[in-house]
Amino acid sequence: MANTLDRLVDQVRENRIWRSIFRSGSGESNLRRSLFVQQNVFLHLFSVKARKRTLEFSATWYLGALTFGTFLILVITGILLMLYYHPSVPQAYADMKDLQFVVSSGVFLRNLHRWSAHAMVFLVFAHMFKVFYRGAYRPPREFNWVIGVVLLLMTLLLSYTGYLLPWDQLAFWAVTVGSNIASAVPVIGAKMRFLMLGGTAVNANALLRFYVLHCVVLPLAAIVFIAIHFWRIRKDGGIYPGESPAEGGAK
Amino acid sequence: MKNKLQALWRLFFGDSARAFGSASAILLVLLAVAPAKNYFSEWRHYQKQYLHLIRGRADAVTLERHFQGGIQQIWIPEQQVTDRCTTCHLGMKEASLADVSSVAFREHPVIPHKLTEFGCTTCHRGQGAATTVEEAHSATEQWEQPLLPAKYIEAGCGQCHLENQTGTPFLNQGRQLIVSYGCTHCHTIKQGDGTYITPDDDPPSLRHIADKTTREWVYAWIKDPQAYAGTATMPNYHLNDDDARDVSAFILAQSMPLEPPLQPVKADTKAPADPAAGTSLYGQSFCASCHAMQNAAGMMVGGNVGPELTGIGTKAKPEWLQDWVANPNHYDPGTMMPHYRFDAAQVATLTGFLESKTEPDFVANVHLDAATPEQIEHGKRLVVENGCASCHEINGIKKPENFAPELSRIGSKPLNQLVFVEGVEHSLPGYVAGKVRNPRAFGPSLKMPQFKFTPQQIDAVTTALLALTDRAQTQPPTMRIASVQQTKYQPAGNAGQLMGDLRCFTCHMINGHGGDMAPDLTWEGTAVQREWLTQFLKNPETLRPALIRRMPKFNLPDAEINTLADYMMTVYQTPEFDRDSLPVSQFTPAQVEQGRQLFYSKFACQSCHIADYKNDKGYIGPALAANGKRFNAAWVYHWLKDPQALRPGTIEPNQHMTDDEARSLTAFLMSLKSGGAQEAMKK
Numbered sequence: 001m002a003n004t005l006d007r008l009v010d011q012v013r014e015n016r017i018w019r020s021i022f023r024s025g026s027g028e029s030n031l032r033r034s035l036f037v038q039q040n041v042f043l044h045l046f047s048v049k050a051r052k053r054t055l056e057f058s059a060t061w062y063l064g065a066l067t068f069g070t071f072l073i074l075v076i077t078g079i080l081l082m083l084y085y086h087p088s089v090p091q092a093y094a095d096m097k098d099l100q101f102v103v104s105s106g107v108f109l110r111n112l113h114r115w116s117a118h119a120m121v122f123l124v125f126a127h128m129f130k131v132f133y134r135g136a137y138r139p140p141r142e143f144n145w146v147i148g149v150v151l152l153l154m155t156l157l158l159s160y161t162g163y164l165l166p167w168d169q170l171a172f173w174a175v176t177v178g179s180n181i182a183s184a185v186p187v188i189g190a191k192m193r194f195l196m197l198g199g200t201a202v203n204a205n206a207l208l209r210f211y212v213l214h215c216v217v218l219p220l221a222a223i224v225f226i227a228i229h230f231w232r233i234r235k236d237g238g239i240y241p242g243e244s245p246a247e248g249g250a251k
Numbered sequence: 252m253k254n255k256l257q258a259l260w261r262l263f264f265g266d267s268a269r270a271f272g273s274a275s276a277i278l279l280v281l282l283a284v285a286p287a288k289n290y291f292s293e294w295r296h297y298q299k300q301y302l303h304l305i306r307g308r309a310d311a312v313t314l315e316r317h318f319q320g321g322i323q324q325i326w327i328p329e330q331q332v333t334d335r336c337t338t339c340h341l342g343m344k345e346a347s348l349a350d351v352s353s354v355a356f357r358e359h360p361v362i363p364h365k366l367t368e369f370g371c372t373t374c375h376r377g378q379g380a381a382t383t384v385e386e387a388h389s390a391t392e393q394w395e396q397p398l399l400p401a402k403y404i405e406a407g408c409g410q411c412h413l414e415n416q417t418g419t420p421f422l423n424q425g426r427q428l429i430v431s432y433g434c435t436h437c438h439t440i441k442q443g444d445g446t447y448i449t450p451d452d453d454p455p456s457l458r459h460i461a462d463k464t465t466r467e468w469v470y471a472w473i474k475d476p477q478a479y480a481g482t483a484t485m486p487n488y489h490l491n492d493d494d495a496r497d498v499s500a501f502i503l504a505q506s507m508p509l510e511p512p513l514q515p516v517k518a519d520t521k522a523p524a525d526p527a528a529g530t531s532l533y534g535q536s537f538c539a540s541c542h543a544m545q546n547a548a549g550m551m552v553g554g555n556v557g558p559e560l561t562g563i564g565t566k567a568k569p570e571w572l573q574d575w576v577a578n579p580n581h582y583d584p585g586t587m588m589p590h591y592r593f594d595a596a597q598v599a600t601l602t603g604f605l606e607s608k609t610e611p612d613f614v615a616n617v618h619l620d621a622a623t624p625e626q627i628e629h630g631k632r633l634v635v636e637n638g639c640a641s642c643h644e645i646n647g648i649k650k651p652e653n654f655a656p657e658l659s660r661i662g663s664k665p666l667n668q669l670v671f672v673e674g675v676e677h678s679l680p681g682y683v684a685g686k687v688r689n690p691r692a693f694g695p696s697l698k699m700p701q702f703k704f705t706p707q708q709i710d711a712v713t714t715a716l717l718a719l720t721d722r723a724q725t726q727p728p729t730m731r732i733a734s735v736q737q738t739k740y741q742p743a744g745n746a747g748q749l750m751g752d753l754r755c756f757t758c759h760m761i762n763g764h765g766g767d768m769a770p771d772l773t774w775e776g777t778a779v780q781r782e783w784l785t786q787f788l789k790n791p792e793t794l795r796p797a798l799i800r801r802m803p804k805f806n807l808p809d810a811e812i813n814t815l816a817d818y819m820m821t822v823y824q825t826p827e828f829d830r831d832s833l834p835v836s837q838f839t840p841a842q843v844e845q846g847r848q849l850f851y852s853k854f855a856c857q858s859c860h861i862a863d864y865k866n867d868k869g870y871i872g873p874a875l876a877a878n879g880k881r882f883n884a885a886w887v888y889h890w891l892k893d894p895q896a897l898r899p900g901t902i903e904p905n906q907h908m909t910d911d912e913a914r915s916l917t918a919f920l921m922s923l924k925s926g927g928a929q930e931a932m933k934k
Binding site: 090094097098100101102104105107108168 | 284285286288289322331333335378380381382383386393
C-alpha cells in the first residue's frame with residue numbers, strides 16, 4: 001500500500017508538468033531535498049536544513065507559524081469580505097447588515113476575520129515574548145528582531161484601520177479618540193491628525209483612507225516584511241536552538 | 252477509566268497521521284457549522300410555517316402561486332429603505348388571509364399606499380435589513396430603533412402628511428394640542444417643508460394686567476390654573492407659596508395703566524334687576540360660540556376659542572368687564588374677540604351678568620401683604636427663569652429666544668442623548684410620553700411646567716412629536732404633502748377695517764386666511780343673494796340647528812351692513828361662472844317636481860338636510876327650507892355638480908349627478924322659500 005503510494009508520488013514528480021513548474025524531480029537524496037527547497041519561490045526563503053531540536057514544539061511553541069497562519073486566514077477572509085463591502089458612508093454599515101442577514105455564511109466570514117485578527121495580535125505578542133525570554137533576539141538575529149518589531153506595528157495598524165470599517169458607533173468613536181491622541185503630539189500633532197483622517201473629522205475621507213490602508217498598503221507592506229523576516233531566519237542560521245544542547249537537554 | 256481515555260487518545264492522535272486525520276475531521280465539523288446555521292435560519296422556519304398554513308386553505312393554489320421562497324426585499328434607494336420584512340410576513344398582500352390569527356401572516360390592513368412603494372420601516376420603524384425577529388423588531392445592541400408601538404403608528408403618516416388626514420385622528424389631535432397648548436412658544440418645531448408650527452392659544456398680554464384683575468387672583472391662578480378653569484391651557488409651574496407670592500407681586504408691579512384709563516362703573520348704568528336679561532343677551536350674542544361656561548347642572552357649555560367664563564366675576568374687575576364688552580380693542584388690540592355694537596344698556600346688562608359669575612372659593616384663602624421691593628425683584632427673577640415672557644407680553648422683559656430645546660427631530664433622537672429616570676420606559680416613545688406626562692419627574696430643577704393632559708391626550712401629543720423624524724426632514728420634497736398654510740390675505744378699504752373690527756377671520760376663512768369654525772366665505776358673493784346677506788348680518792338665523800356655535804348678532808347699524816354686503820357681493824365672486832347665469836324663471840314645475848323626487852328618493856338629501864321643517868330631520872348639513880331666498884341658482888347647480896370644486900374639503904359628497912338631475916334638483920331647492928328656522932319654530 002505504502003509502496004504503491006510512493007510510486008504514485010514519484011510518478012507525479014517525474015511528470016513533465018511537475019518538472020516544468022518545480023524544476024526538481026523525485027529522489028531521496030539530500031541534494032534533491034535541498035534543491036526542492038531552494039528552487040521554489042516560496043520555500044527558498046527557508047533554510048534548506050533545520051536542526052531537529054528547532055522543530056520541536058518546546059523550541060518555538062510554533063508561535064511564529066501560527067501568527068503567519070492567522071495572517072493567511074485574514075488575507076483570504078478579507079478578500080471575501082471586500083466582495084461585499086463599499087467604503088462609503090451611506091453603504092458601509094448597510095453592508096455590515098447585509099453580511100449579517102443576507103450573505104450566506106456572512107456572519108461566519110466576519111467572525112472568522114475578526115477573531116483571527118484578535119488571535120494574530122495575541123500571537124504576535126506571545127511570539128515576541130517567547131523570542132525575548134529565550135534570548136533569541138541576540139546577535140546575529142538582532143536585525144530580525146527589528147523586523148519583528150516593525151511587523152508588530154503593522155499588525156497593530158492593520159487592527160486599528162480595520163476597526164473603523166464597520167462604520168458603527170464603536171468604530172467612529174474609537175477612531176475619533178485615536179486620532180485625537182495623535183493630535184496630542186507636540187508641534188505636528190494637528191497636521192498628523194489631518195493627514196490621518198483626510199480632514200478634520202472622522203468622515204467619508206477617513207473611511208476611504210482607512211480602507212485603502214487596511215486592504216492595500218498595510219497588507220502589501222506586511223507581506224514584504226514577512227518575506228524579509230523569513231529570509232533572515234535562514235540567513236541568521238535558522239531558528240535559535242537555545243544556549244547549548246546541554247542546556248536544552250537539561251530542561 | 253483512565254486507561255480507556257488513553258486508548259481513545261491513542262486511537263485518534265496516536266501518531267502524526269492519525270492526529271492529522273482527526274484534526275482535519277474536527278475542523279471539517281466546525282466549518283460545517285456555518286452553512287448549517289445558514290440553512291436552519293429563522294426566516295426559513297417562518298416560510299415553512301407559512302406554507303403549512305396556506306396549504307390547509309381553500310385558495311391554497313393561488314396563495315402558493317404568489318409565494319416566493321428565499322429572502323424577500325423591498326428596496327427603495329431614494330428613501331433609504333431596504334426592508335426584508337416580507338421574508339417572513341408573507342401574507343401582507345393576501346386579502347384572503349385577513350382573518351389569520353397569527354399576526355406574522357395576516358394581511359396588512361388596507362392603507363392607501365402600496366407596500367412596494369413605501370416599504371415597511373418608513374412607518375413602522377424597526378430594522379428593515381434584519382432577517383431575525385429579535386433584530387428586526389427590538390432595540391438591540393446594534394440597532395436603537397425598535398418597532399413603533401401600535402398606538403403611535405400614526406406618527407408614521409405624519410412624516411409626510413403635514414396636513415390633517417381623516418385616517419389619522421390621533422395625529423391630528425396631537426398636532427392640534429401642540430398648537431392650542433402653545434408648546435411652540437418655547438420649543439421650536441420646524442417641519443420638513445421648512446414651515447414652523449405656530450401656536451394659536453393667544454396667551455394674553457400682561458402689560459395692563461392690574462387693570463383687569465387682582466393680585467390675589469393672579470396668585471391663585473399661578474398656583475393652579477386648572478382650579479379656576481378646568482379648560483385652562485396654562486400649565487402648572489408648581490411654584491411654592493413664596494415664589495407665587497413674589498411672581499404675583501412682580502406681575503402686578505410691572506403693569507401699566509391703560510391709555511385712556513378705564514371708566515368707573517356708573518351707578519345709573521348698573522345691571523338691571525332682571526337677571527334673565529343678561530342670560531338672554533349672552534345667548535343672543537352667541538358668546539357660547541367661543542366661550543364655555545358651566546351651567547347649573549355642572550356641564551360645560553360652549554366653545555373653546557375664548558377663555559372659560561364660569562368664574563369671570565371673580566377674575567375680572569367690573570370696570571374692566573364693562574370696557575372689554577364695549578370694545579375689546581381698547582385693552583387688547585390683538586384679541587380674537589369681535590367688537591360687538593352694544594349700546595350702553597346692553598353693556599351694563601352683560602357686564603352685570605358676567606360679574607355675577609363668580610367662584611369666590613378660588614381666592615377665599617389668599618391673603619397677601621403688600622409686596623416689598625425685594626419680593627418684586629425676586630418675582631422678576633422667577634419670571635425670567637421660568638420663561639413667562641415666552642408666552643405673555645410683560646413690561647421690561649424680552650421674549651426669550653429658543654427658551655426650550657428644539658423638537659424638529661425629536662422623533663429620531665438617539666437614546667444615548669436622552670437621560671432616563673426610574674419609571675420611564677427605556678424607549679423613545681416612553682421618554683417623550685413621560686416628558687409630556689410629568690416633565691418634572693425628570694429632575695426637580697427642570698423648567699418645563701406640568702400640563703393637564705388626559706392619558707389619551709398624552710398619547711396623541713406623543714404621536715405628533717414622534718412624527719418629527721430625520722426622515723421627515725430629509726426625504727425628497729415630492730414625498731411631502733404640505734399642510735395648508737394661512738395666507739396673509741387682508742380685505743381692503745372700509746369693509747376691510749370693518750371685517751377686522753368684527754374679527755370675521757377668527758371663525759371664517761377667506762382666500763386662505765382665517766379660522767375653520769365657520770364656512771369659507773371666499774365665494775360668498777357668488778353663492779348668496781344680497782337681500783339674504785343683509786338680513787343675515789342684521790339678525791343671523793340658524794342655518795345649522797344642531798350646532799352650538801353660531802354666527803353672533805353684532806347689532807350692526809344699517810350703514811355698516813351695507814358696506815359689508817356691497818363688498819362681499821362684489822369681491823367674493825368665483826371666476827368660474829356668473830351668479831346670474833341660471834335664472835330661476837326658466838325652471839318649470841315639472842322640473843321642480845322631478846327635483847323633489849331626486850331629493851327624497853334617489854339622493855336622499857333629507858338624511859343630512861332639512862327641506863321642510865315639518866317632516867325632515869337631517870341636521871348634518873345646513874337647513875335648506877329657505878334655500879330659494881338664500882342662494883343663487885347658478886351656485887346651487889354648480890355646488891350639486893361638484894361641491895369640492897367650490898369648497899375643497901367640504902363633507903358634502905359628490906353624487907356625480909347628470910346635468911339634468913342637477914338642474915331639476917336646483918329647481919326644487921330654489922322653490923323652497925319658507926322662513927328660516929326661527930320662523931318655522933314659531934309656527
